[in-house]
Each structure stands twice: as C-alpha cells, then as structure tokens.
Amino acid sequence: TDGASETPAADGTYVIGYDSYFVGNTWSAQLEAEFTAATKRDADQISDVIMTQSDNDAQKQISNVQSMIARNVDAIIVTPISPEGIVPVLQQASAAGIDVILNASGAETDDYTSYVNVDDESFGATGAEWLVDKLGGSGRIIAINGIAGIPTSDLRYAGAQAVFDENPGIEVVSTIDGGWDQATTKTAVEAVLAANPDIDGVWSQGGSMTLGAIEAFEAAGVPLVPMTGEDSNGLLKKWQSLVAAGETGFDCIAVAKPTWISAQSLENALAALSGTEVTKDDILDPEVITSENLTEFVRDDLPDSLWVNTRMTDDEITALFG
Amino acid sequence: MSQPALTCQHVSKSFGATRAVVDVDVTLNRGEILALVGENGAGKSTLMNMLSGLLSPDTGSITIADPPEGGRAVSMVHQELSLFANLTVAENLSLGDGDTTHRSERAKRDVARSTLAGLGVDIDVDATVGDLTVGQRQLLEVAKAIAVTPTLLILDEPTSSLENPQVELLFAAVRRLSAAGTAVVFVSHRMDELFELCDRVLVMRDGRQVDEGPLADRTRDQLVASMVGREASDLYPSREARGDEKDAAGPAAVELVDVSLEGSLSSVDLRVTAGSITAIAGLEGHGQSEVAEVVAGVRTPTSGTLRRAGRPVRLRSPRHAVRSGIGYVAPDRRLDGLLLDQSISANALLAAMPRLFPSGIVGPRRARQIAQRVVSHLAVKHAALTQPIVELSGGNQQKVLIGRWLVDDGLEVLVLNDPTRGVDVGSRAQIYQSIRELTERGVAVLLVSTDLQEILGLSDEVYVMYSGRITGRLDSRTATETAVMHLATGGTAVV
Amino acid sequence: MSSATRAFRPQALSTTSLRALSRAKFLWILALAVIVIASIALPAFRSTVSVNSLLASLAPIVLIAVGQGIVVMWGGIDLSVGAIAGLATVVLSLSPVLPGGAAVAVPLVLIAGLVVGLANGSGVIAGINPLLMTFAASGVVQGFALLLQSTPGAGIPLPLLTVLGTSLGAVPLFALIALVVLVAAWAWMGQSRAGRYVQAVGYDQRIATRLGFPVRRSALLVYGLSGVFASLGGMAIASRTYTADALVGASSVIDSIATVLVAGIVITGGIGSLLSILPAAVIIAVVGQVITLTGTDTYYQTIFKGVLLIAAMGVYGLADRGLKIPWRLRPKDKDAAPAQTRSEPAR
Amino acid sequence: MTALDSPPLRTDRPRSGFGSALGRVPTSLWVAYGLTLACLILLGVSTSDGFNPDRLLRILSNAAPLGVVAIAQTIVIINRGLDLSVGPVMNSAAILTAVLSAAPGASLATTVPLVVLMGAAIGLVNGVLLAFTRIPPLLGTLATATIIGGVNALVTRGQPRGIVPDELRVLADGRLFGTPFSASLVIWIVLLVIVGLILTGTVAGRRFKAVGANPRASWLSGVPVRRHTLVAYTASGTLAAMAGILLIAYSGSPSLTAGDSYALNSVVAAVIGGAALAGGTGGMVGTFAGVAALAFLTTVLNSFNIPSPVQFIVNGGVLIGMLLINGRLSARRGAR
C-alpha cells in the first residue's frame, strides 16, 4: 500500500487516513474498533484506509498526520492530542486540499471540515448537576480525576467545578487523581475515607474509576453513596447487581462519550468527500444512563471492558471481544 | 635547603572506631628518603593518603614546601593500581602527568616514550594497559609519578609485584630524583629493599609512631621487633619435619603433560606432589601465572593433558576445579578475590560453603565459628566479623583470602599466585606456617611468586620457566638464587 | 582475541580522532542506506512535507540525546530529561504573564534546565545513584511544571512561536540548532580538558578521583549541560506542538537512551563518540517514518521498538567483545584486566 | 578436620553482645525503618483513628502487589541487575488470569500455576538475554518491557477480556480465618520470609549475594555465575506474575497499564530498603520497610487532599532526602 492509490478517486472511492491517538485503554481501543467496523460497512466507498498510531504523543501525531499528507490521502480523521499543536498540520492539510475530521477532540483553528465530539466540559457538568441534585444541593464529596495535565481530565473537571462553585452547599473534600485505573483509585479513595468517613457523594470522571471507588467504600465498610460514572459495562453490571441486592444508599448516573464518535467521523468524512454538506461542529450531547434506563444498556453477556454506547453490531462486538 | 620538604605535626585519623593514625609527627628534608614500615593495618596507607591530600586528617597539620617551577607538590604511587585498563599506555601517562591540555596522538606517544625511557623500562606505548603484566603496570604507575619532579614522592608498596631487575630500575630513578631534591616516602614489606634505598625510617604500630631515626643505626631484627612489638621469629617454617623419601615418591596430585596454551605456554610438563610445596619461578610474564590458571581451571589448555590424582580431567571452569579439590588464590585481590562490601565472614566462607554445609543450610553459629577461626588463626586485624572487608588494610584482606581455602575440608590442591603480595613480615610467617600445615595434611601446594626468596625459603621443589617453557626443575633446599636466575633468563639447566 | 574485534577497542580518549569515528562507520553507512532505500521505495518519503516533518521530529531527540550522551559518557544516566523538556514548554508559555515577556522566558527556560541539571549533579555527587536521583528529580520537576501549567493567562504567544518555528526551506530552525549543538558537544568532548575529564571519570571514577581529577565539578557540568540541552529540546518540541504540556517529554527519556545506545556510547561510560548520535537518530527516525508511511499495524510498532533496541545492543555486544569491561554495570574496580587476557610471554 | 585446628596464634575476639550487634545493623536499615516510622506517625496523627491496627493492616494488604514485586526487584538488584519488565509482566499476568478464568471449567488451581509459569518463562528469557550477552540489564529489560507491552496490546487489541473470579478477589479483600490479615498480606509476608531465609540461611543464597558483589571473584571460587543470573531473572518473572495476580485480585479488572508504575516503584522500594544498584547488598528486611514506607506515604498524601502535582513533588523530595541521608550515613564509614 505504498502510493499506488494516491490519486484522487475518480471512481467514487476514497483513501481515508485515521490516526489512532492511543490504544492503551479500553475506550481508545474501542474508538478505533468502532472506526474499523464502520469502514467495513462503508467498504464500497473506501479504496484504502491508512492507520497510524500516536501513543498519546503530540509530536508523533504531528508526524503521523504529515505522513498522511505526504501520501495524499483524501480525508484525515484525527483526535488531536494537543489542540494548539495540531493547528499547523491542519493548515498544511487544508492547503493540500484534504478534508480533516476532528474525532472526539478539538483544535484551536477553523481549518477543518467537521468536528465530531461530546463536549468534555458538559460531560463533567452533566454528572455534577445530577449529583448536586441528588444531594439536594449540599454535601461533602470526593472528586476523582484522570491524569493531571491531560486535556480530557482537566476539561471534565472544569465543567464539574463550575457546577460545584454555583452550589456553595457542596464541599469538595478531596480531589484524587485515579489515573483512570481501578486499583489506583481504590487505594486513594480508601485513604480519603479513612480520614473523612462521612462522605455524601462521589463525582468521578468515569472509566473504571467509579468501580474502584465503590470497591473502596465496600472494603472500608462505609455505606455507599451516590456516584457519577461512565458507560462502561463493568460499572453497569455492578450497579445492576447493587440494585438487585436492594442497596439503597447507592445511585448512579453513567454519562457517555460514545465510542461511535469515530464512526460518525467517518460518515462525515465520506459525506464531505462526496460533496454533501456536513455539520461543521457536530457537538453531541452526552448520552446519559440512569437507573430508569439501566436495563436497556447493561450487557450481562459481554465483558466489563465494553463501552455500551456503541454502533457496532453484536456480531462485530463479539468479534472484537473474541 | 633550609625549609623541610614535609612537615607533619600531630596528625591523627580515625575511621569510625578504628584509630588508623594516631599523633604522627615527622619532618622530612629535601632529598631524604624515608622508609615507612609497619604491620598490615598499622596505618601506613592512611598516612600516605593524608600526605597526598586524598584524605584529610582529623587533627594535626601537614605542610609541604612549594614545588619547583612547573613541578607538583606531591605525587603518589598508590598501593592499589590507579590506571585506566581500557586506555593505552600513552593515554594513561598523558592523563596522569597533570598537564591535561589536548595533545595530538603523536605528541602523547612521544611524551610517553620519553617518560618511560627516563625510568629505563621498555613498554610499548600503544599497548592497552589491561594487556600489561601487573609488574609492568606497577612500573607504569611509577613512571607516571616520577615524570613530574615533585617536592614529595610517595611510593606505597611500589615493589610488591616487581622482580629484582625492575626494582633496581625503580631505585635508580628514585635516587636521581632525591639527588635533585625530592623528598621520598617509601613503603615496603621487603626489608632488604629498605636498607638498600632509604636514609631514615619511621616505624608505625597500631597507628602510632613507635620508632623514628636514621636507618643505618638499626638492624633488620630491631625493625621487625618494633613493628610487631615482640622478638622476630623465623620467617619460613622448617622443612625438617618431613621425611625425605616421602617427597621423592609422593603421589602426584596434579600433573601437566605436554600442556600448551595458545600464545603463552608450550609443552609444559609439571608435577605437583601431594603433601609438598611445588613452586614455579621465573621473571614475570613468562607463563607462571598461566600454569597456575590452567591448574585452577581458569584457562583450558589448547593441547596436552591435565591429570588429577592420576586421572586425566578437563577443567572447564574454576567450578570444576573446586569440585575436584583444587583451590585458587589469584594475585589481584580486589578484582579477583574480594567481595568488597560484604562482611569478613562472607568473604571467608565463600569458597568452602558447599563442603562445610553439605545440607545447603548455613547455620549462623557455625558460620561465625568458622570465620572466627580464620581471623584468629591468621591474626587478621579487624573490628568485627560483620565488618565489610573493604575496611581492612590490604595485607589483612589478603589473609582472609587465603583463609578462605584453609577452612575447606575437601581441599587437596591449593594454587597460590603471589599469595603474600603486600603482607607484612609477621603475617607472612603466619601464612607460611599455615601453608606448611596444609601440606602436612597431604595437601599439594602450587606456588607462583615474584619473590624468589619466598620460593626458595618455602617450597620443596622449584620449576623455572622462561618464555612459556619449563627450563629446569630444582630441589629448593639446595638451589641457589643464581641457579634459578640462570634458568629464568633462558640459560639451560645446570643440575 | 581475534584481530577483528581488536579494531573496536578504543585506543584513545580523543573521540574526535579518525580512529574513534571509524568505530561508527557502519552506522553512517546504515543511515545513508535507509535514507536511500526509503526514498526510492516510498515516493511519499521524498516530499517536502515528509522531509520537513522528519527533520522537525529529529531536532528535539538529537538535542536531548546529546545531553544524555554526555551524561552517559561520564558514567551516569539522566531520567529527568523528559520532565525538563516538559517544564521548558511550560515556562515558555509563561511569557505573557512574565514581566519581561519572551525576552525573559527564553533565557528562563535554559536557566530552569540548568538548575535542575545542577541539582541532579549535586545529588549524584552526594552519593545518590544517578538512576534514582534523576528519577526522583523528574517527579519533582513534573510536579512543578504541572502546577505552573495552570497559571491563568499563560500560553505561548504566536509571535514567539513564529520565531521558534522558522524554517529555512524544508529545514526547521531547531534542526540547525541541533546540528550545531551536536558538533560543538562532540568537539568539546574530544578536544577540551573538561571533556577529557568527563571521559576519564566515565572510564573509572575511583581512579579519576585518585588522580585528582575534578570529579565533582564534572558531575555538575555534565548534568548541567544535559539539563540545558533538554530545555532546548523542549523548546524544539514547543516550536512544533505550540503547547505548554508538562507531560510532553515522557517518551524522550527512553528515546534518548535508545539513541545514545544505538550510537554506540557504552552505558558504563567513557567510550563512544557523540557524533554518532546523528546517524543513530536518523536511523531510528527514518525507520519509524517508513513504518508510519507503509501503514504497518499500529500494535506492532511498540514491539518493533523493543526488538530494535535489543538488536542494536546485540550488535554492539558482539562488536565489543574486545572491550575489556570485565562485568556489566561494574562501577568499582574496572581497573584490571580479566585474568584470561593477561600476560603474553614478554618481549 | 581443617587446616585451622592448631591453636590460633593470636586471639583478639571482637566485642560482642547486643550493643555491638545493634551497632552493626546497616545504616540503610535504620534509615528505612526511621522513614517508615515517620510516615506511620504522620499517618496516625493526621487522621482520627490513625493507629487503628485494622486500618494499618489494610494499607499493608493493599501494598501486597508492590511488596511481592519489590521482592522480585530486590533479588535482581542483588544480582547487579535491574528488571524494568516486571510492570508489563504484571499486566500480562492479570490479562492471562482473566482470560483463563473465563474458560469453561476453569479453576484457580489450574489458572494460577499457568500464569506463574508464564511469568517464569518471560523471566527466563530475560535471564538468557542478560546472562549470555553484554547487554546492560537496564536496557535489556527496558526492551523486553516494550515488547511485552506491545504483545499485551496486540493480543488483547486494547480490550482485555475475561473475568476475575470471586475466589480470587477474596485474596485481597477477605480476611483469613477471622484474623485481621488478608490472604494477600499473608502471601506477601510468606514470600518475603522464604526468600529472606534462602538468601541468608542457605549456601545458594549466600553465594547469590556473592555473585552480585563480585562475579569474577565468585567465579574463581567455583560459583556458577550465569546460573545465578538465570535464577535471578526467572525468580523475578515468577514473582512479578504473582504480583500481577494479586493486583487483579485487588482491582478486579485486567488492564494494559495498571502494572506499569510498579517497575520503578519497586526499584525505589528496594533502594529505600538498602539494596545498592552496584549489587551484592540488600535484603528482605529492608525491602519490607521500603514498601511499607511508600504505602504509608501515599496514604498520608492521599488523605490530606494534596493535589497530584504536589504529590509528585513530595514523593520525589522524600526519595531524594532518603537517599541523601542514606548516602551521608554510609559515607561516614568511608570507601576505600
């Protein structure tokens, strides 16, 4: 695949470049899988797919995008690791007449064709509002972030913090960096609980961190409290089993940044290439799972690492999870 | 000449609880050569290191006169070699002479050549130091130190691995420097050398200065007596205890038949008799070490046979040698012998453990007893058995290394390569005594040494090597130094 | 010991000598070869975009690897280069809120690197193992950078970025800076007295101390330089990513060590030539670029990196048989040769 | 009968007794336990029921994965090596445990040995790589770490699957027979004691330390040097796999990255405990303190609501301070 296809497609098929910003966690891996599944569905419009991987390294991503420009792809789908850093290459791409779709993360420029995302600030705010509501506007809470310095983590917390600031009754007793890791979160929450056993709620960025928090409460023998989370199947299963066990202190909201964003990005790319108008800023509202619709989403038959907001068919999911 | 070269007033130094140097007071005029003697651990190296500035005294003051134009105040040959093994001779000299500005490769080599020529030694300046013999390295070290005409030259056991002709070269150079006004401090455990070279003597015992004055006024025995604090006894144990017929017909513990080693040995035939001490003499670098290493399993011969107790064996590594009862004491104790940061016990037990503890379990009590026996028997000066061996003085470290094999019940052959390097007279007598006791148990000893007197005084039988060959085999009791030197320089056997 | 391996034995400290250069001959040839092969086989590789991209990604890694190389020559290692590079991007972004603006921020970046480097050097002098000292320092530096990163109003101003990001044709400014730094460092190491001390310490610190060489001062020097070069590397990264990101240097730690090793600088110190960092970095970057351009499965890329590292070390391991570093990672007692290679019949 | 049965020439028995035995405890142990105690006190006074033994045991129990992998690291460091691949091996172990547990008819009795075997196999590969080439351990294991990480991602395609059986989870969260000890704590301590006894009380263990202190001298005294290196890395891989199992027992889900931080943290724990990267020194008593100190320190930082950037700074600062004190104290003894 070294350059034979690098002419604009006259036959209505296109070369799509996809940069996978990371494959080190289940969400990013499913984002990529969702894209791959979508390319199969749209195979008739695609002559070649060029995939690169950036390892969460902004520099590497710039090189990767530049290599796609060098290869003259028709459209580039990229998840900017650095919103500023990606700007020059986006300009290069648009100068080369390549359509760029920003997939699940934005950039500080107008030089793109379409931007598909769930706003991370409103992601954070959605959970926070639910929690404030649940606690009746006052209470002592723990906030669990991902990794300091990573935009997703910082943005989500900024959204949540704005909500908490509006509600003076809410006291954030402790902010934790859980590193999106269950074990780390569990240890950290246990430590916080030892110092402050009277916690009323937990705001969590999601991933498997909410599960870690639940386990920490259980291990410390502290009654469960309302917590926010994300749409990982593991959390939903646990939630369901807690409900089934008649646990009353616990309630949850799973806010979702769906992995099918990448599939939508591909749709938009193909639409743009075939001359159809696409929404420039395709900003979706976060999907929300609450105890009302929990049963529609939870998948007992599938592994914990599934993100339930998917457009993949059951067959495709089964293929992914073996 | 009015101002003394060195003034050293009430100098003391302790390491933790060990008082290494206590209140030493010495003045040295320009051109004087001072002999510094004392038992192992008396504090000689510590004192020298303070004079050179490597260690600073706890109390007291050291003043050294200003160096002559372009010279250095102090230069020192350390007891342990200080050369970069991976660099060439020329690079080492260029790095060591204080003038570290950049020179072209050729200039470096020229300077190196003239430095070495100044000492009168013939060493290839392009050779990698790691390829030199220990003796050559020691000469190089000396050449480096004397190249700068210092005010004070410190030689800490510079002759411990030199042989006579090389020692003479060194002495000539030192005399030249002293004539030019350099004050010299000379440390050696070889008494004869001191009387040959030095003007004055300073005797240390347990860190204190016990005697000081002109050397000419003192006899060897007086010196030894003030060093060890008692009357000197005979250095070498008597050989009379053994019946003569035993040594003639004793069984061969190890036999080399027509053994060659590429580049260093050619058809060596040698027999190490059980219950006796067999020595190999020769000038350094003529294959004695290699024979020792072949017997110890360090090297595998390219051709020929090695017989152990009559049966041909292939020793692929020291482990195989140790299994068949052969132990080895290598000449470079820091590199090849010591576990520097580990305790005296760990060092003492290393070799013999499998045979001492056949079950594989090491009882701490028994381990302590065994280590205690080593240190008591060889009078190792130490603070505690758990003390890291690096804290012992050089000679005491050496004693532990030999002791490592003395506690091995299964030992049948002991290969000693320069075993008393840097060991004081008193301790040497103890080591010799222990070696002799070993042979009385039937152990065969193979001794390689640069000290010809040691060989003649200790061994029963001596082989002489020249250029990788055995040039003769003599009875030590009747052999003379002249006869050995004759063979060692390529002459043919007279016997 | 065969004569083939003998050729690899270092005979001189002057790493600028022809002999020292010839040790890395095959690296240069290999670097040329991969460039030629890549540009013939992949037309995309020849495009201006691709060349510019390659050079821009080479600049920071070369800069950081030069600092790392100097430290390794001294016998140490520096795990804090990544954090320092991240700090550099953050300090740059402070220019809008600093009193003197960019005119202060740029020197401040270099000073920050220097300070961290000197701290590392002091720790090492105080007897802390270099690996752990620089690991701990990297935590501290990263923490500071993260705290600063959230300073309100901070951001790298566009005019500054325009200057830093200048390209002369396809050649970015920082690629030139990297080249100059590389050559200067190489010449310094081989020709200056301080450079020779650094190598002597790398060979054997104990002996260097005994010979009265300024071991402590050279520790400060090498770590200081490494800090400054890592800061420069951070600026090079910022000139490309336009972002203040405390975590941006994470991958440069491993990458710089890998580059230094592929360049043939021996991890125990004293041996190698800084100039070889150039071909080594080129090989790694070009091969990476080729992998990207051919669209190899992303999951294989990491595996490939590890294999490359082992292969490079394997090659030197074989080539260096003649080197008499008796045992690996042996800080003490490197001064005598193995018993095996001793005395040959004299004269 | 040995050569030393004749009466000794001079007997200068060194001082003995409790005082001098105490004086001979390595300074690094004092420092390590001093730090542990300091962290413990800080922990105790900072929270309401700080000295509650149940809580302290829990903190230690949570540190069991680090504890076990620190044993592995200490073994390798004593051998003059370093094993940076322990992190990815822990991940592999976690991933494999979950996959095997999902298989029909799976039980811990078959899963655990298989996983541990895999760890041993990876360790053996490391050992062969490092014993038979001149590749420095830091880089050799860094390379294998990269490769293992890549393989983990490749085989799972980013999505570790499988289940973590409840019997396994009980190891971390349950209490053993009504005692306040959890099974993982007990496993850690038992491993610590076993390895400690082997290192100090057997011929093989003592020679193992000798090989690390001076491989040449050991070789010349008849110790098989390579074999010890092979054993070191194989043991390290084995223990890392066990640590991986304990980690998912604790966390409940396999992950591609959860083990990564353990590689350097285990080095830190070992070094706080007195292991020197130059080889030959270090032991289980010290390593325990290293792990405990780290665990207490993290807990203190977490319970004070200290933002993570500041935690980075404090962690780094404490480590530097520790190493500095350690270096100062041992420098007083002087090096020759």
Ligand SMILES: Nc1ncnc2c1ncn2[C@@H]1O[C@H](COP(=O)(O)OP(=O)(O)OP(=O)(O)O)[C@@H](O)[C@H]1O
């Ligand atoms: N760094 C150190 N730490 C602890 N003790 C030391 C140290 N250096 C020397 N000592 C002790 O100081 C005393 C004097 O040692 P020194 O090396 O000066 O003896 P020496 O006279 O040179 O002996 P030798 O003839 O064996 O070389 C010895 O007891 C030794 O154990």
Ligand SMILES: Nc1ncnc2c1ncn2[C@@H]1O[C@H](COP(=O)(O)OP(=O)(O)OP(=O)(O)O)[C@@H](O)[C@H]1O
């Ligand atoms: N002093 C030394 N100088 C050079 N190489 C050495 C030295 N000591 C050991 N080696 C090398 O290290 C290797 C490992 O040692 P050794 O063979 O004793 O271990 P082993 O393979 O476990 O034992 P064995 O093969 O006897 O069962 C040796 O084969 C040798 O090549």
Ligand SMILES: [Mg+2]
């Ligand atoms: Mg001495």
Ligand SMILES: [Mg+2]
């Ligand atoms: Mg072998």
